[in-house]
Amino acid sequence: MMRGLYLSFAFLTTSLGSRQGEPTAPLATRGSGILRSSVRSVAGQRGPQRVRRQDSVGLKNHNDGTLYTIDLSIGTPGQPVTVIIDTGSSDLWVNPVCETSGQPSFCSSFPQFDYTSSSTLQDTGAADILSYGKGNVTLEYVTDLVAIGSAQIKDQVFGVGVESYDIPVGILGLSPPTSDAQTQYSFVLDSLVSQGLIESRAFSLDLRNVDDPNGSVIFGGIDTGKFIGSLEKCPILDPTETPSGADRYWITMTGVGITLPDGESQTSDAIEVPVFLDSGGTLSRLPTAIYQAIGDSFPGAQLDQSSGFYYVDCGVGKQAGSVDFIFNNKKIAVPYADFIWEVDEGQCVVGVLPTDDEPVLGDSFLRAAYVVYDQDNRNLHLAQAANCGSNLVEISSGTNAVPSVTGDCTGGAEQASATKTFDATRTRAPTNVGSSKVAGATDVGPGPAETRVSVTGGLGTAKPTVDKTTGGATPTASPSATKNAAAPGTSLCADAFGVAGVIYVVAMVM
Numbered sequence: 417m418m419r420g421l422y423l424s425f426a427f428l429t430t431s432l433g434s435r436q437g438e439p440t441a442p443l444a445t446r447g448s449g450i451l452r453s454s455v456r457s458v459a460g461q462r463g464p465q466r467v468r469r470q471d472s473v474g475l476k477n478h479n480d481g482t483l484y485t486i487d488l489s490i491g492t493p494g495q496p497v498t499v500i501i502d503t504g505s506s507d508l509w510v511n512p513v514c515e516t517s518g519q520p521s522f523c524s525s526f527p528q529f530d531y532t533s534s535s536t537l538q539d540t541g542a543a544d545i546l547s548y549g550k551g552n553v554t555l556e557y558v559t560d561l562v563a564i565g566s567a568q569i570k571d572q573v574f575g576v577g578v579e580s581y582d583i584p585v586g587i588l589g590l591s592p593p594t595s596d597a598q599t600q601y602s603f604v605l606d607s608l609v610s611q612g613l614i615e616s617r618a619f620s621l622d623l624r625n626v627d628d629p630n631g632s633v634i635f636g637g638i639d640t641g642k643f644i645g646s647l648e649k650c651p652i653l654d655p656t657e658t659p660s661g662a663d664r665y666w667i668t669m670t671g672v673g674i675t676l677p678d679g680e681s682q683t684s685d686a687i688e689v690p691v692f693l694d695s696g697g698t699l700s701r702l703p704t705a706i707y708q709a710i711g712d713s714f715p716g717a718q719l720d721q722s723s724g725f726y727y728v729d730c731g732v733g734k735q736a737g738s739v740d741f742i743f744n745n746k747k748i749a750v751p752y753a754d755f756i757w758e759v760d761e762g763q764c765v766v767g768v769l770p771t772d773d774e775p776v777l778g779d780s781f782l783r784a785a786y787v788v789y790d791q792d793n794r795n796l797h798l799a800q801a802a803n804c805g806s807n808l809v810e811i812s813s814g815t816n817a818v819p820s821v822t823g824d825c826t827g828g829a830e831q832a833s834a835t836k837t838f839d840a841t842r843t844r845a846p847t848n849v850g851s852s853k854v855a856g857a858t859d860v861g862p863g864p865a866e867t868r869v870s871v872t873g874g875l876g877t878a879k880p881t882v883d884k885t886t887g888g889a890t891p892t893a894s895p896s897a898t899k900n901a902a903a904p905g906t907s908l909c910a911d912a913f914g915v916a917g918v919i920y921v922v923a924m925v926m
């Protein structure tokens with residue numbers, strides 16, 4: 417009982433006429449293999465939350481989680497489509513079902529892709545179900561033109577939602593294929609390279625601080641006007657070295673600290689905690705001892721046992737403190753303003769929750785970091801984000817594709833010396849228990865756990881192997897088949913000119 421694409425979509429007549437919230441044209445520039453596109457921060461009414469066992473269920477309030485989105489143009493003629501930019505998953509898909517999105521009016525404020533109006537769209541006959549931290553989508557894979565600014569990707573495979581829950585905007589996944597089953601087609605980053613639009617599978621993501629809606633993603637390039645100092649090179653951990661066993665942007669965090677409003681700085685002893693960078697998650701999740709140490713360090717913080725949130729006065733965001741994350745030689749200081757989250761009118765929480773399985777640095781960290789994601793060489797490069805103009809530098813190909821450039825900006829909290837030890841190792845019994853104001857709020861956006869199940873029944877079962885009789889393109893294998901595993905003992909970050917780099921070289925010689 418095969419149901420074709422068009423039949424499946426019969427009930428999906430959506431609000432294409434809606435003008436409210438329609439995105440402005442993406443600011444994208446293209447030239448010499450660099451493709452820059454603006455990333456907008458969008459306040460959601462309430463997003464898909466990752467519900468974990470330790471969180472109680474049922475969110476009363478419509479929380480303002482921030483989604484980071486990019487505008488694409490899909491089809492012929494091109495239609496504007498807004499999607500969440502997600503470093504925690506790999507597929508591109510559009511058209512969430514707004515009625516079951518958890519926030520129908522917010523969802524329908526974005527134009528949906530009308531597949532019937534595109535003359536270049538081809539059905540592949542393949543379908544799948546993708547599950548995120550919270551929310552899932554049943555989609556059918558099609559191919560069509562996908563444009564990022566003036567760069568046009570031909571025959572890009574992507575999903576069109578047929579049934580979806582708890583996700584208000586489609587998703588552009590930029591992670592490596594998270595399982596072997598996924599390597600069967602060319603994701604957007606792969607296609608940008610295979611179609612000659614950029615040189616290697618690398619991009620920079622600059623989300624900006626919470627008051628700045630003007631972040632950007634640069635495919636194949638770096639903007640030295642957007643960070644301070646050197647870029648610290650952190651090897652992406654081999655899947656076997658990670659808690660999830662999945663190939664995502666996992667790196668090793670070597671310390672945490674805080675800088676108090678009065679300037680006192682504390683840094684933990686050396687630790688080695690694998691963390692995964694997820695632009696699709698509003699919050700960060702860290703091992704319990706670190707979560708408690710950070711939460712307790714906030715002025716006036718009150719722990720709400722039922723939700724796990726540390727509540728703080730929203731005025732804390734105006735104070736000068738920071739939460740500091742250390743990656744070997746590099747300290748990324750996240751100002752209080754970027755690390756707290758206003759969950760409801762006048763109610764703020766510290767942007768971290770505990771996890772005992774998969775530590776994540778979400779948007780509450782990424783707002784303060786400039787990160788270059790180099791999939792081909794399996795490294796992330798991190799620096800303290802700033803904004804002092806714009807100077808685009810191309811990422812070429814080969815092992816030194818990401819150039820050893822230094823940010824043009826000055827200032828920031830780089831390498832302030834700690835005066836005290838930050839004890840982030842001891843878990844203690846919670847003492848300060850606040851009132852239970854918000855139950856179960858977690859974070860917004862697609863979670864790290866994009867998983868797949870086979871679709872049985874009428875929608876077709878295969879992964880997107882395109883039915884050639886429809887004239888669609890045959891998706892090519894992802895180049896990731898050739899990825900290198902990180903050598904043992906080289907999982908720590910290293911400044912290009914730093915001591916760790918020397919140790920690494922010595923270790924290689926021996």
Ligand SMILES: *[C@@H]1O[C@H](CO)[C@@H](O)[C@H](O)[C@H]1NC(C)=O
Nearest residue numbers: 545547551552553581582869
């Ligand atoms: C998708 O999410 C809905 C709502 O939470 C749930 O009822 C359904 O079982 C999920 N489907 C899959 C395939 O996980």
Ligand SMILES: *[C@@H]1O[C@H](CO)[C@@H](O)[C@H](O)[C@H]1NC(C)=O
Nearest residue numbers: 443624627628629630631803
């Ligand atoms: C964001 O960009 C717009 C348009 O260029 C500009 O008017 C606005 O000032 C920018 N916002 C910030 C916070 O820089």
